């Protein structure tokens with residue numbers, strides 16, 4: 001598959017400020033943790049190819065969550081594949097597995113399988129196992145007593161462990177039952193089930209990759225349980241949903257809100273989990289796989305296939321008297337990447353207005369009135385193809401339309417329009433759009449609504465165009481910043 005003529009990180013569609021591995025397939029982020037001055041990101045990685053398989057934990061580190069250094073595979077598969085999970089620092093050597101005072105422990109799903117006569121993978125069981133790192137997360141040894149939790153289930157995966165008081169808590173998805181099982185332990189090796197959560201919200205697909213984190217809002221603390229499952233467009237697509245409630249160390253009780261609540265309305269923001277040990281009380285930092293199990297396998301990339309979202313800070317916010325999760329990308333590290341800028345207080349757009357900058361890697365901000373016509377921005381365009389982002393007053397929704405975004409015919413599920421509600425009662429809609437060669441992350445009204453999609457434009461598609469369909473729209477506070485590469 002390797003294309004010798006293309007230099008790594010310069011290939012068509014290769015994002016320039018989102019993390020990608022040099023070669024091969026990856027999906028979910030795993031074991032995100034801040035430890036001794038570095039952010040460690042592990043991920044579901046196939047060291048042998050550009051399709052899902054041979055799952056192991058790939059590894060990259062960063063000081064600022066934007067510039068990443070890829071390392072050797074951190075956890076290699078055994079006779080089992082190494083599925084998603086968490087890492088934690090065992091500060092008091094509760095596990096007895098540390099050589100010194102503390103060590104990093106990874107909890108992951110060990111996937112027991114066999115190959116049938118046609119070499120297809122047959123699921124035998126999914127159990128939870130541990131690996132220990134004595135070098136601060138660069139290499140791991142499998143625990144000899146693995147698995148530490150085995151209920152002979154085929155749909156039991158993606159452990160998240162947290163320390164709560166003197167106990168270790170592990171959340172595991174009972175995927176086909178749309179439930180999260182909570183287990184408790186003193187030593188990370190012996191686990192007792194204490195409660196279950198679900199089914200609730202969207203149960204149109206298996207539940208995967210649970211996460212649980214406290215967030216401060218005003219004087220109170222709420223717990224948020226996120227799970228990768230379902231999609232606002234129903235069966236066959238994958239998104240993330242979240243629940244807000246209380247957690248007493250054993251049981252998660254959701255507040256009586258309208259569920260499902262979707263974290264992002266796009267098709268390519270999945271399996272997101274948060275960084276441990278960031279010590280932030282009013283927000284968490286999540287990263288997610290920019291992909292979809294339905295069609296990512298067919299996406300037209302060369303010897304690499306996988307991309308990670310930008311670090312997304314998630315906070316709680318009251319909107320119309322109800323709590324919601326809102327997201328934003330921290331500016332700090334991004335500011336160093338800014339190359340060219342173009343700003344304008346207002347532009348009256350009748351039909352189209354071409355921004356006098358060409359780029360495939362940029363941040364675009366602008367405001368439009370809710371108005372009476374569809375308006376917004378075309379990105380990654382070449383006159384013929386583009387990805388359309390905007391607000392539609394008829395459906396009162398924001399959207400990404402990737403049906404004419406370039407190469408779309410590699411899988412019939414790919415060409416699509418994603419729509420999402422706008423909460424705010426204000427008369428204007430503010431867009432902040434991160435475009436990166438084959439990634440579009442859209443934040444509306446300070447991240448009250450988020451939509452993320454992959455797109456695969458034609459080679460020369462670098463035009464940025466404001467549009468207003470039918471009648472003129474006044475665009476305000478327009479700011480375009482092109483970004484340099486992190487590679």
Ligand code: FRU
Nearest residue numbers: 028044055083084157208271
């Ligand atoms: C989610 C997922 C997880 C599993 C992993 C395997 O994308 O299906 O449930 O652990 O991928 O790669």
